[in-house]
Structure formats: structure tokens, C-alpha cells
Amino acid sequence: MPILEGQGVTKYFGGLAAVSNVDFHIDQGEIVGLIGPNGAGKTTLFNLISAALPFKSGELRFKGQKLNGLKPHRICRMGIARTFQETKIFADMPVFQNVLVGASFGTPNRLSQADAAREASQALEFAGLSEMSTVPAKDLTLGYQKRIEVARALATKPELLLLDELMAGLNPTEVSEAMGMVTRIRESGITIFMVEHVMKAIMGICGRIMVLHHGEKIAEGTCQEIAANEKVIEVYLGGEAHARS
Amino acid sequence: MMYIVLAVSWAMFSGPTGYMSLAPAAFLGVGIYISAVLCGQNEALLPLPAVILIGALASFILALIVGLVTLRLKGIYFAIFTFGLVVLLSELILWVELNINEISGRYPRYVDIDIILYITFGILVATLLTAYFIRRSRLGLAMQSIGGNEEAAAHMGIDTIRVKVLTFAISAAFMGAIGAITAPRVVYVHAAVAFNVGYSFLPVVMAVLGGMGQFYGPIIGAIVLAFAEVRLKPMYPYFYMLTFGIILIIIIFFLPGGLAGLIPKLQDRLRGPLSKLRKGGEAEQHANT
Numbered sequence: 163m164p165i166l167e168g169q170g171v172t173k174y175f176g177g178l179a180a181v182s183n184v185d186f187h188i189d190q191g192e193i194v195g196l197i198g199p200n201g202a203g204k205t206t207l208f209n210l211i212s213a214a215l216p217f218k219s220g221e222l223r224f225k226g227q228k229l230n231g232l233k234p235h236r237i238c239r240m241g242i243a244r245t246f247q248e249t250k251i252f253a254d255m256p257v258f259q260n261v262l263v264g265a266s267f268g269t270p271n272r273l274s275q276a277d278a279a280r281e282a283s284q285a286l287e288f289a290g291l292s293e294m295s296t297v298p299a300k301d302l303t304l305g306y307q308k309r310i311e312v313a314r315a316l317a318t319k320p321e322l323l324l325l326d327e328l329m330a331g332l333n334p335t336e337v338s339e340a341m342g343m344v345t346r347i348r349e350s351g352i353t354i355f356m357v358e359h360v361m362k363a364i365m366g367i368c369g370r371i372m373v374l375h376h377g378e379k380i381a382e383g384t385c386q387e388i389a390a391n392e393k394v395i396e397v398y399l400g401g402e403a404h405a406r407s
Numbered sequence: 408m409m410y411i412v413l414a415v416s417w418a419m420f421s422g423p424t425g426y427m428s429l430a431p432a433a434f435l436g437v438g439i440y441i442s443a444v445l446c447g448q449n450e451a452l453l454p455l456p457a458v459i460l461i462g463a464l465a466s467f468i469l470a471l472i473v474g475l476v477t478l479r480l481k482g483i484y485f486a487i488f489t490f491g492l493v494v495l496l497s498e499l500i501l502w503v504e505l506n507i508n509e510i511s512g513r514y515p516r517y518v519d520i521d522i523i524l525y526i527t528f529g530i531l532v533a534t535l536l537t538a539y540f541i542r543r544s545r546l547g548l549a550m551q552s553i554g555g556n557e558e559a560a561a562h563m564g565i566d567t568i569r570v571k572v573l574t575f576a577i578s579a580a581f582m583g584a585i586g587a588i589t590a591p592r593v594v595y596v597h598a599a600v601a602f603n604v605g606y607s608f609l610p611v612v613m614a615v616l617g618g619m620g621q622f623y624g625p626i627i628g629a630i631v632l633a634f635a636e637v638r639l640k641p642m643y644p645y646f647y648m649l650t651f652g653i654i655l656i657i658i659i660f661f662l663p664g665g666l667a668g669l670i671p672k673l674q675d676r677l678r679g680p681l682s683k684l685r686k687g688g689e690a691e692q693h694a695n696t
Contacts, residue, residue, distance in 0.1 A: 212562055214558065214561075214562070233561070233566070234558075234561040234562050235561050235562075235563075235564045235565055235566045235567070237562075238561075238562055238563060238564040239564050243562075244562055246558075246559065250556040250558060250559035251555070251556070251559070252551065252552050252555030252556055252559065252560075253555060253556075254551075254554075254555060255551060255552070255555055259548065259551070260552075262548065263548060263549070263552045263560065263563050263565070264563045264564070266545055266548060266549075267545070267549065267563055267564035267565045268563045268564030268565075269564070275545075314559075314563060318563060318564055
């Protein structure tokens with residue numbers, strides 16, 4: 163059974179279909195990439211899954227359970243965590259407190275304060291943030307802030323992690339560190355669904371890729387299939403970009 | 408003491424979440440008015456502690472309802488709505504008293520000033536303890552993260568509506584309680600006086616003056632303001648508000664952490680040279696060995 167499944171998922175903004183009749187599934191233990199041009203509806207799809215946005219038509223199921231109509235905090239406690247494209251850290255709070263929030267409120271079963279603190283420090287260590295745990299989150303660079311987002315999401319003990327453009331704005335070193343981190347997260351047994359524009363990262367770590375264009379799913383397959391898919395090249399990868407890579 | 412309760416209970420909710428509530432006068436007024444009715448005019452209808460509990464409870468329930476309706480509003484809209492609540496309640500009660508009960512204002516029963524003092528002190532202690540424990544609890548962490556980024560907080564598993572409504576109501580309960588003990592103190596209670604909009608801004612001013620970053624910030628603010636009002640206002644009735652306004656502007660510009668924000672800075676100042684001395688000393692020792 164897939165861990166996450168969507169059928170006919172549709173979201174309109176006014177008269178415009180941001181996500182239109184998308185069917186998809188994510189299997190346990192996969193890393194699935196979601197790509198497409200700007201405005202294709204990638205983040206909107208994430209927002210529907212995490213319930214940041216309500217939707218009327220279509221159905222989402224997580225481990226067989228319907229997600230429609232649930233509030234974001236319920237989704238999180240069910241085991242779906244996410245990061246945000248434009249980082250949404252708790253800027254004035256120290257790094258540790260940022261992650262502690264996830265461990266204190268987002269886990270499927272409520273943890274004691276001591277357990278939550280332990281969980282938070284483990285997540286910090288995993289993301290390589292242990293040394294800066296007392297620094298206010300706003301004082302860190304974008305790369306580290308994105309790590310806070312990941313640590314915070316991991317602290318909620320998710321089974322599925324949604325990463326929204328984790329690598330955007332990072333320098334090449336940071337990108338390869340982030341790629342390593344994503345692989346390690348998968349190795350720890352967490353399924354990953356990621357939106358990304360950094361093709362090197364997508365091609366490097368994803369087992370399967372989905373392509374959205376104008377809200378519709380236009381292709382799906384392994385990295386090789388997608389890289390060779392003419393429709394995808396036309397709307398997204400582009401002739402020139404493809405030639406370069 | 409009433410000022411401290413107002414400032415601390417206001418900062419309990421509005422401090423960490425950043426939701427600026429202008430409803431304190433409403434909750435205070437509910438407490439005052441309920442107490443004026445229940446205390447009875449000549450003989451006691453209910454014992455005073457019961458009146459205070461009812462005043463607190465009424466404000467709590469009112470805040471629950473108002474919170475459920477308004478806490479989805481953000482920023483200035485929330486502030487304006489809560490402010491409107493004060494005016495609405497004030498007009499409503501005035502109308503009911505004039506047209507149905509055909510009275511204008513009430514005279515609460517005389518209560519010994521010592522008893523009032525003890526009860527006020529009790530409410531103060533309860534407010535401080537609650538504020539302190541909420542600050543250190545899960546609820547405090549949840550509120551802080553809502554203030555930091557509400558959407559992210561919701562995605563971290565926080566039931567943001569519940570947290571906001573609950574703390575809004577708790578803070579309102581203390582305002583209602585302090586209102587209920589104010590009624591017997593002021594002798595004459597009238598809707599326009601009970602729901603004085605000034606009491607909505609007062610806690611904001613005190614909390615900003617004292618600083619909301621620290622637990623003791625609003626307390627300092629309230630003490631300074633109360634002292635200024637009692638001592639300086641009678642001495643310089645004309646310059647008082649003017650000077651106070653200027654001082655407040657200066658604080659907002661130069662001390663965003665309020666007066667309480669000064670304390671850690673001063674500590675740093677003092678510690679700076681000290682630690683330099685200490686390091687210097689150690690270096691010398693190293694050089695000697």
C-alpha cells in the first residue's frame with residue numbers, strides 16, 4: 163500500500179486551476195521528486211497535503227486514512243512533516259527552542275518534557291546544529307536556517323517528509339551537504355517527497371520524479387525517463403539547459 | 408497592584424503571540440459591573456470571594472467566545488475588533504440600565520479597605536504565578552512559536568486556535584477578577600466609567616514601557632507608571648501627559664526591550680570589564696608559569 167496517495171486532487175485559485183486533477187502515489191521508503199516550471203502548482207500540492215490550504219475536489223490518503231478536511235496540526239501528528247520554500251523559522255527563538263517545538267507538539271504520541279528535549283537534541287545533532295543550539299535562529303545563514311527547518315520537521319517523528327525547495331539559494335557545498343542529509347534521512351526510514359529546481363540534486367537522489375505543468379501532471383518516471391522525456395524538456399528542462407547538462 | 412495585574416495578564420497573551428489586544432477595558436469592565444450588581448447595594452447578595460470568581464469566570468467565558476470569533480483576524484484587525492468590543496459592551500450595558508432597569512449607575516456595598524487590599528494582593532499573586540508558569544510551560548512555548556510564525560507553528564502540530572483562545576481567556580479571567588474587586592473600591596459604578604477605554608491602552612503602555620521580553624518587564628512598567636501617576640501627576644498636571652508621551656516615544660525608539668531590556672545590557676556592561684580583567688589576570692598567570 164502506498165504511504166501517500168492522491169486521486170483527482172484539484173485546487174482552484176479564483177478561476178485558475180493551480181492543481182488540476184492530479185493522481186499520484188508515494189511508496190514507503192522512496193525519495194520522490196516533484197519538478198516543473200514556476201507556477202506549475204508544486205508548492206500548492208504540498209500545501210494541500212499539509213493542509214495549509216483547504217481543497218474541495220479530489221482525495222488524499224495517508225496510509226489509507228483520508229486527509230481531507232483535517233487541520234495542519236492533525237496532519238503533522240499523523241506523521242507528515244514539511245519544510246517551507248521561504249523559511250518559516252521562529253526567528254527570535256534559539257535554535258534549540260525552534261526544534262523543541264516540533265518535538266513537544268508534533269509527535270504522534272505526546273512526549274514528556276524530558277523526552278521531547280532529548281528528541282530535539284537528537285534532531286539537532288542529525289542536522290549538524292548541535293554547536294549553535296543557543297543562537298537565535300535569525301542570526302544564522304540561510305543554509306543553517308534550512309537545516310533548522312529540517313531538524314524541526316524531523317523532531318516531530320514523521321514517516322513522510324515534504325521538502326519544499328530545500329536547496330534553493332544554497333551554494334554548491336551546501337547543496338551537496340543537503341543532498342547527503344536527505345539521503346541519510348531516507349536511510350533512517352523516512353519517506354521523502356521533495357520539490358526542487360536544482361536538477362543535480364533531483365537527479366542525484368530521487369528514485370522517481372513527477373512533473374507538473376500548469377497544475378497538471380505531465381510525466382512521471384525514473385530520472386533517465388524524465389531526462390529523456392520530450393514534453394518535459396520542452397516545458398521545463400529546455401533545449402539549451404538540456405544541451406548543457 | 409491593579410496596574411500590575413492588568414499589565415502582566417495583558418502581556419501573558421499579547422506578549423509572546425504578538426496579537427495586540429485592546430480588550431482589557433472590556434474584561435475589566437465586565438468584572439467591575441458584575442461585581443457592582445452582585446455585591447448588592449446595601450446588604451450582601453453574595454460573599455465577596457464568590458463575586459470575584461464570578462467576575463473572573465464571566466470574563467473568561469466572554470474571552471472564549473470573542474476569541475473563537477476574532478482570533479482568526481490578524482494584526483490591526485484584531486486590535487480594532489477588540490477595541491470595538493469595549494465600546495459595544497459599554498453602550499449595551501448603558502442602554503439596558505437606562506431602558507430596562509431605569510437607573511444610571513450603581514453604588515456597590517461598602518467593603519472594608521483592608522479586605523479589598525488583601526484580595527487584590529491575592530489576585531496579584533495568582534496572576535504572577537500563572538504568568539510565570541505559563542511562560543515556562545508547553546503553552547508558553549506554543550505561544551512563542553505562534554508569535555514567531557503562526558503557519559509554521561500549526562505545521563509543527565500546534566492547535567493554534569486552541570492555544571490562542573485558551574490563553575486569551577486565561578488572561579481575561581485575571582482582568583475580570585481585578586475588575587470585580589475594583590467595584591467596591593470606587594463607590595460609584597457607571598457603564599461609561601467601568602468600560603473606560605483608557606484601561607485598554609494602559610496595559611499596552613505599561614508593557615511597552617517595562618519591556619515584554621522579560622517576565623518582570625510589565626511589572627516594572629506598571630510600578631513606574633503607577634508611581635508617576637500618584638506622585639507626579641498632582642504636581643505637574645499639565646506637563647505630566649506631555650512628558651510621559653515623550654518618554655514613551657524615546658523608549659520605543661532607543662530601548663525596544665523596554666526598561667527591563669536595560670538590565671541584561673547593564674549586566675553585560677558590568678561583566679565586560681570584569682571578564683576582561685579576569686582574562687587579563689589569567690594571561691598574566693600563564694605568562695608567569
